[in-house]
Amino acid sequence: MRGRSFLVAASALSLAACAAGPPPEIATPAPVLPDSYLFAPDDQAGASLAALMPTGDAAFDTLAAQALxxxxxLAEAAARVEQARAGANRAGAELLPNIGANASVTGTRTNPGSFGANLPPGIxxxxxxxxxxxxxxxxxxxxxxGRLKAQQRAALARVDAADASARAVRIALLSEIAASVIDWRTLxxxxxxxxxDLASAENLARLSGVRERAGIAPGFDRVRAESSAASSRSRLSALGSERxxxxxxxxxxxxxxxxxxxxxLAQGKSEDATTLPPAAMPSALLVNRPDVLAAAATLAAEDAELAATARxxxxxxxxxxxxxxxxxGIGNLFDTDSLVGSLAATIAGPLFDFGRIEAEIEGAAAExxxxxxxxxxxxYTALGDVEAGYGLVAAADNEADAASAEAAQLQRAARLANTRYEAGLADFLTVLEARRAxxxxxxxxxxxxxxxxxxxxxxxxxLGGSELS
Known part of the structure; x- marks a missing residue:
């Protein structure tokens, strides 16, 4: 008996020695990130991340809730998560015994000639x-x-990747809705x-008409004022396609x-105020950005798949x-003599597969x-997105401030020109040029x-979004 056990153990070790070995090492060094963002504000300057969204607009709140x-x-992403969880449950179940039951009724008919022509007496x-x-x-x-355990780790990592991808879909959806609502308010x-502008141009055209009828101004002044009003109407009509x-x-x-x-959209109103962006560290991308988390989980899954393939x-x-x-006999089914059973232990492994498993390992390593x-x-895509995001905020704020200052100055110049014109201190051309500017x-x-x-x-x-109140 001991000799037979030793033979079984020796056979197992031989199989392992012929085919086993560690999986290939694939270096996965952590990406090198900068200490800070170039365009990020000072640490004390920024508001919360959620404040960057138009949460004070009732239209955004309503539309975002409907979309979610x-x-x-989002429903497709949720289904992908359920699919990944089902795969993880299946991988976990593979570690447990498989228990089944069966029942059968079999009829057989034997040819007497198969036992020969001369049977012993009494048989x-x-x-x-x-x-x-x-x-x-x-x-x-x-x-x-540990092959099945490695497959379970891979399946669980796939669940993490699906969860992160679903969160990325949610963030992208909210961003699209927020941008569209902001564009609507901008319109x-x-x-x-x-x-x-149209009201000012029409008022100027009426004044020109009065002066023309009084004989103190040429009709050309009225025509030029009406052309300015027509330009405003054209710009107003062009907004329809954008809307x-x-x-x-x-x-x-x-x-x-x-x-x-x-x-x-009729619920809310435009917001003129803008909040300062919050400061963030590049390293926070590794734990906040859902696409980065999904890529990391996919890498963990491929690592586990490589280990499972090597095993x-x-x-x-x-x-x-x-x-x-x-x-x-159906009546004897529960007799003691009807009880049968079997117990077996098997070992199976590759001995000479002529490179099949090795090729699969190389493929898993490439994956x-x-x-x-x-x-x-x-x-690095995430890093570039944030750098561009901070830079866009800074540039857009400067543009908005300059445009607001320009509008205030030009409107003031137009009012002064109109006042001087009414007082007889400026000609109509000066007023028209100021109005056009x-x-x-x-x-x-x-x-x-x-x-x-x-x-x-x-x-x-x-920056990876945030929960919105």
């Missing part, structure tokens, strides 16, 4: 027999070398400024009808057993290398402020 409740992209057999069987079976892979502000595009975009994002989206070179130990009932490079690319300055200032608010949404997304 019924967005197809006979039934040529037709029916057997009844019921069995309880069990099998278990002992996983002595409203631009429309208000254009209507103000239609934004409405269609919000219909797609929120899965609501155009009427519902328009009703939601295929080790032998597999299986235990199996069965216990059941077997009888040739891990690709996952690592994808992770590095994602990290002032026209669209308010619209430019409104558009610049909208870009500044939109840049904050991009920064919010680049």
């Amino acid at each position: 409740a019924s967005s197809p992209s 006979s057999f039934d040529t037709e027999r029916v057997s009844y069987a019921a069995n309880l079976t069990a099998s278990w892979d002992l996983d002595l070398f 409203e502000a631009r429309e208000a400024e254009i209507r103000s 239609a595009r934004l409405l269609g975009r919000l219909v797609t994002l929120t899965t609501q009808s155009g009427a519902q989206v328009q009703a939601a 295929r070179r080790f032998p597999v130990f299986d235990l199996s057993g069965a216990i059941g009932l077997l009888t040739y 891990k290398k690709a996952a690592f490079e994808a992770y590095r690319e994602t990290v 002032a026209d669209a300055s308010g619209e430019r200032a409104a558009a610049a402020l909208g870009r500044a608010r939109r840049a904050r949404v991009l920064l919010w997304q680049a």
Whole structure:
């Protein structure tokens, strides 16, 4: 008995020695990140990350809630998470025994000639027999070398990747809605400024008409004033196409009808204030950005898959057993003699596979290398997004301040020119040139402020988003 056990153990060791070995080492050094961002504000200057979003706008709150409740992209991401969790549950179940049951009824008919023509006296057999069987079976892979455990680790990492990807979809959805709402409010502000320009131009045209009829000004002055009003009307009409595009975009994002989206947009109002962006450290990207987290989880999954593939070179130990009932008469099914059973232990492993497993290991190693490079690319993409986000906020703020100052100066110049004209101290051409310079300055200032608010949404997304109250 001891000799037989020794032979079994020696056979197992031989199989392991022929095929086993550690998986190849794939270097995955941590990406080198800078200590700070070039365009980031001072540590004490910034507000909270959530304050970068238009959470004070009732339209954004309503549309965001509708999108989170019924967005197809979010539902698809949630289904991917469920799929990954099902895979992890399956991988965990592979570590446990597999228990089954079966029952059968088998009829056989035997040709007497198969036993020869001359049987000993007193010996006979039934040529037709029916057997009844019921069995309880069990099998278990002992996983002595950890192949199944490595597959479970890979499946759990896939769940983490799916969770992070779902969060990335949510952040992208909220960012798109916020940007669209800001663009809508910017359109409203631009429309208000254009209507103000139009009112001023029409007032100037009326004054020119009065002076023309009084014979103290040529008709050309009225024509030039009316052309300025026509220009404002043209700019006002051009806003319609932008409004239609934004409405269609919000219909797609929120899965609501155009009427519902328009009703939601009618709730809020434009916000003129902009908050200072918060300071952040580049290292925070590794724990805040969902795409970085997803890439890291994918890398962990590929590492576990490589380990599992390498462990295929080790032998597999299986235990199996069965216990059941077997009888040739249905009435004797529960007799003591009907009880049957079996117990087996098997070992199987590759001996000479002519490079098949080695090729699979090389493929898994290449997958891990690709996952690592994808992770590095994602990290540096995130770093570039945040650098650009901070730079855009700073540049957009400067543009908004300059545009606002320009509009104030040009509007003041137009008012002074009009006052001098009414007092007879300036000619109509001076008034018209001042009015034309002032026209669209308010619209430019409104558009610049909208870009500044939109840049904050991009920064919010680049920093990994945050929970919105």
